[in-house]
Amino acid sequence: MTMNDIQDKHTSVSDKIPAAAILASLALIFSYVEFLFPLSLGIPGIKPGLANIVVVVALYKLGVRTALMVNVTRILLAAALFGSVFSGLYSLTGGLVSFAVMAALRKTNLFSTAGVSMAGGVFHNLAQLTVAALIIESAQILYYFPLLLLAGMAAGLINGVLATWILRTLRNID
Amino acid sequence: MFKKADIFLAILLLTLGFGLLALLQGFSVPGNSVAVTVDGELQGIYDLSDNRVVQIESANGHNTMEIRDGQVSMTEADCPNGDCMEFGSIRHTNQVIVCLPNKVVLTIRGSDELDSISY
Numbered sequence: 698m699t700m701n702d703i704q705d706k707h708t709s710v711s712d713k714i715p716a717a718a719i720l721a722s723l724a725l726i727f728s729y730v731e732f733l734f735p736l737s738l739g740i741p742g743i744k745p746g747l748a749n750i751v752v753v754v755a756l757y758k759l760g761v762r763t764a765l766m767v768n769v770t771r772i773l774l775a776a777a778l779f780g781s782v783f784s785g786l787y788s789l790t791g792g793l794v795s796f797a798v799m800a801a802l803r804k805t806n807l808f809s810t811a812g813v814s815m816a817g818g819v820f821h822n823l824a825q826l827t828v829a830a831l832i833i834e835s836a837q838i839l840y841y842f843p844l845l846l847l848a849g850m851a852a853g854l855i856n857g858v859l860a861t862w863i864l865r866t867l868r869n870i871d
Numbered sequence: 872m873f874k875k876a877d878i879f880l881a882i883l884l885l886t887l888g889f890g891l892l893a894l895l896q897g898f899s900v901p902g903n904s905v906a907v908t909v910d911g912e913l914q915g916i917y918d919l920s921d922n923r924v925v926q927i928e929s930a931n932g933h934n935t936m937e938i939r940d941g942q943v944s945m946t947e948a949d950c951p952n953g954d955c956m957e958f959g960s961i962r963h964t965n966q967v968i969v970c971l972p973n974k975v976v977l978t979i980r981g982s983d984e985l986d987s988i989s990y
Contacts, residue, residue, distance in 0.1 A: 741954035781951060783972055805876075812877030819884060833974045834911025837967045843891035850884050861872055 713763045717755070717770070724751035724771040725778075732779050740841070742825075743848045746818065746856060748775075752796065753814050753860035758867065761800045768796050790828045795821035810864060811857030818853020819846055899963040902979035905943045907936065910974045919943070919962070919979075932973040943977055945970065 727747040736744060748771055755764035772792050776785025795817040802813045822845040830838050907914045909929040917925060919941045927934040934955065935947035942960040945968050955970035964981040 741957040784952075787971075807874065807876040808880070809872055809874045809877050811872060812874060812880060815877070815884075816880060829969065829971055832971060833908075833969060833976050835908060835976045835978075837965070837976055837978045838969050840895065840965055840967050843888045843895065846884060847888040847892075850881070850888065854881075858872070 713759055716759060717763045717766045720751050720755050720759075721767045721770040721774070724748040724767060725774050727751065728771060728775040729779060732775075740844055740848065743845070743852075745852050746821065749795075749814065749817065749821075749853070750856045750860045750863065753799070753810060753817070753857060754863050754867075756796075756799060756803060756813075757810060757860075757864055764800075765796060768792055787825060787828060791821040791825040794824035809857075810861045811854060814857025814860060815850055815853040818849040818851075818856065820849070821853070822846065822849035895965070899965065900981065901941065901962055902964040902966075902981050904980045905936075905938065906978045906980055908976045908978070916980070927973075927975055929973050929975060932970075934970055934973055934975050936968075936977060943968065943979065945977070948973065 725748070727750070731744055731747060751771075752764055752768045755767045759767075769789075769792070772785065772789050776782070776788065780788070798820040799813050799817040802808050802816055808816070823842070826838065826842060826845050830836055902919060904916050904918050906916050907925070907927060909927065910931075914927065915925075917923065917938060919938060922939050923937075924946070925936045925938070927936060932949045933947075934945060934949075937944055937946045942962045944960045945955040945958065948955050948970050950970055950972035952972075955968055955975070958968040961968055961977070961979055964979050966979045968977040969975070
């Protein structure tokens, strides 16, 4: 397994599986680090979501289907290893909504990688907030809408810039 | 690295985020009571002027809320993450503390006097 295998866009689906597995493991490690060292910024539940750097790289390097595989595998494994059914469903909602938004925006070709990731971060948080409001059957939690919007924007932007650098480096290795 | 659409989206999000934030701050006044709901059902309303510790039992778990000097905080929770204790203290109207696993919501309520003044 070399970097070239990860990069090649013309390989078949079965050839992408090893690459997807490696990226899912990498994303899982990012999630685990965040789990071990939670970043407390005064607003509970706000995380940098570093695993999404990997998802964005996968989206641009390997395409929608493989990136989705990486994303879902990472979320399910994280929930099974150091999460719960509750945290897993919660993170799956955010992960899938943000992924759908990122895949759609990428297709328009109007946005840069960082812009796509920024939108993904925002929709990740808004999806989770909506689920939270439904779970607790109370709209009061929407008080945090503006804060979560801005936090998702900042995290998505930073992750997107990092993903851009990684993608650029991968291209240079080519 | 950035495209025109990125900048447009960023400005839109920043305006929306900070606009709503300013709006919330503008309408925020110190409250006078805290409402406790579990599973969307009102469990009780407590005056902020009385210092006290309230045990909140629910089908999902157990939480402890403390009212001290007009501020409300969650001091104990049996949920795995304990996110609700990270909210810190709240005292302004519409501020909330949420314990998602136990479905407990604490909301600061405004004073009724304010309504009578506006008449």
